[in-house]
Amino acid sequence: MSVIYLLITVSIVVAIIFLGAFIKAVRSGQYDDDYTPSVRMLFDDELKKNPNKIIQTQKEKQKSI
Structure with a gap:
C-alpha cells in the first residue's frame, strides 16, 4: 500500500x-507567433472585402493594354 502513496506523490511532483516549465515557456515568449505577421502583408484581404473592385480593376488594366 505504501508503494501507491509513493507513486501518487512522485506523479504529482x-x-x-511540467506545469512550472510550461508557465516559464509561455512567459518567456516561446509560443509567440513570429511568422504570421511577416507574411500577412502578402495576402490580399481587400480582394475578399470588395469583389466589385476586382472587376473594375481588371477592366482598367485591359483598357490600358
Missing part, C-alpha cells in the same frame, strides 16, 4: 514540474 512530476506534474508540478
Whole structure:
C-alpha cells in the first residue's frame, strides 16, 4: 500500500514540474507567433472585402493594354 502513496506523490511532483516549465515557456515568449505577421502583408484581404473592385480593376488594366 505504501508503494501507491509513493507513486501518487512522485506523479504529482512530476506534474508540478511540467506545469512550472510550461508557465516559464509561455512567459518567456516561446509560443509567440513570429511568422504570421511577416507574411500577412502578402495576402490580399481587400480582394475578399470588395469583389466589385476586382472587376473594375481588371477592366482598367485591359483598357490600358
